[in-house]
Amino acid sequence: MKSLVIIDDEALLVRGISTMLEKEGLDYQVTGAAGDGLTGLSLIREKKPDVAFVDIRMPGMDGLELIEKAKKEFPELVFVIISGYKKFEYARKGLELGVCAYLDKPVTRGKLRSALKAAEEAMGKNTGAKGIYPKENLGQRLAAVQQEIIELVGQKKAGDGMERVNEYLSLLEAEETELAEIRNRCFQFLCTVLGIFYEQWKNYEKELAFPSYQNVVNLQTKEEVEEYTRTLFARIFDKISARSLGSSHRIILQILDYINENYRRDIGLSELADMVKMTPGYLSILFKDEVGVTYVKYLTNVRMDHARELLREGYKVSQVSEMVGYSNYRYFCDVFKREVGKTPTEYRGNIRKR
Numbered sequence: 001m002k003s004l005v006i007i008d009d010e011a012l013l014v015r016g017i018s019t020m021l022e023k024e025g026l027d028y029q030v031t032g033a034a035g036d037g038l039t040g041l042s043l044i045r046e047k048k049p050d051v052a053f054v055d056i057r058m059p060g061m062d063g064l065e066l067i068e069k070a071k072k073e074f075p076e077l078v079f080v081i082i083s084g085y086k087k088f089e090y091a092r093k094g095l096e097l098g099v100c101a102y103l104d105k106p107v108t109r110g111k112l113r114s115a116l117k118a119a120e121e122a123m124g125k126n127t128g129a130k131g132i133y134p135k136e137n138l139g140q141r142l143a144a145v146q147q148e149i150i151e152l153v154g155q156k157k158a159g160d161g162m163e164r165v166n167e168y169l170s171l172l173e174a175e176e177t178e179l180a181e182i183r184n185r186c187f188q189f190l191c192t193v194l195g196i197f198y199e200q201w202k203n204y205e206k207e208l209a210f211p212s213y214q215n216v217v218n219l220q221t222k223e224e225v226e227e228y229t230r231t232l233f234a235r236i237f238d239k240i241s242a243r244s245l246g247s248s249h250r251i252i253l254q255i256l257d258y259i260n261e262n263y264r265r266d267i268g269l270s271e272l273a274d275m276v277k278m279t280p281g282y283l284s285i286l287f288k289d290e291v292g293v294t295y296v297k298y299l300t301n302v303r304m305d306h307a308r309e310l311l312r313e314g315y316k317v318s319q320v321s322e323m324v325g326y327s328n329y330r331y332f333c334d335v336f337k338r339e340v341g342k343t344p345t346e347y348r349g350n351i352r353k354r
Contacts, residue, residue, distance in 0.1 A: 007066065008033070008053065008082060009035040017030065028116065038061050041069060050077075051123075053080045056083040078123055079098070081102045082104075100115075101114070108160075146189060186229045193236065263324065263325055264324060306323070307332075317344040
């Protein structure tokens with residue numbers, strides 16, 4: 001169990017981080033807390049922790065000054081800046097002092113895990129999630145995360161679903177699971193969650209078919225399995241989000257369903273606006289407010305999700321371009337490269353080569 005001290009003048013925040021560490025089963029324990037810089041420096045000298053979370057703005061001595069002084073006495077101590085002030089100067093100064101992460105408020109479980117992963121790397125120990133969870137807690141935490149995902153889908157909630165999925169995959173990696181085992185476990189978990197999802201919405205069965213076991217077996221690296229798993233889970237939670245939005249705004253739900261059914265066509269915003277009897281300008285604002293991304297971005301995401309799936313199934317790039325709504329082959333390749341990070345040929349070639 002690694003030692004962590006928190007130097008922040010918000011008592012509620014200190015209790016919140018302590019609770020998150022316990023609930024997440026992370027291999028860290030808060031061994032002390034202080035509300036100002038001078039007391040914090042004394043605390044570090046007394047506890048000699050592995051990691052220190054330090055607020056920037058505190059009475060007496062600010063966080064950056066504290067870090068600078070403590071680094072001289074404890075050069076191996078790892079620091080994480082925690083602050084509600086997202087200012088470049090703070091971040092720049094923190095980098096100069098060797099701070100490993102910048103944790104902005106409000107602190108969430110995902111942000112906390114990311115900061116501690118960075119701390120692990122800075123300590124020169126295990127990278128990624130491997131050092132965050134004690135080995136004896138890995139299986140227990142993995143089961144808990146799976147249950148959280150299942151409950152979200154069963155309750156028709158998106159919530160932090162993708163954050164939980166990312167943690168699930170990190171935990172599998174932390175167990176040092178072999179590729180074949182990861183493929184089997186991800187496939188089985190996907191089928192379980194999709195079965196629960198279909199019980200809620202039968203009409204989505206054609207859009208979100210059960211994954212092909214052969215497709216999963218053909219994935220040759222852990223990274224490919226993780227991408228495949230994330231893609232399918234993202235579709236599930238996107239559908240749930242769309243339904244949640246529909247309860248507050250039926251027009252947006254109607255449009256999302258229409259896009260998902262007709263993404264192969266050249267759908268313009270004016271066409272959608274005429275369909276729901278709105279002006280294109282107003283619909284554009286409404287769509288961004290409700291969905292969180294622009295209409296064009298949402299349509300592109302839907303098309304790229306399907307394009308990746310079709311390429312994995314063995315279709316030619318030119319065929320995929322037409323199948324997902326791009327009559328201009330070159331433009332499709334440019335969009336795919338921008339969104340995925342590889343050209344369609346590179347993406348398909350990696351799979352075929354293996």
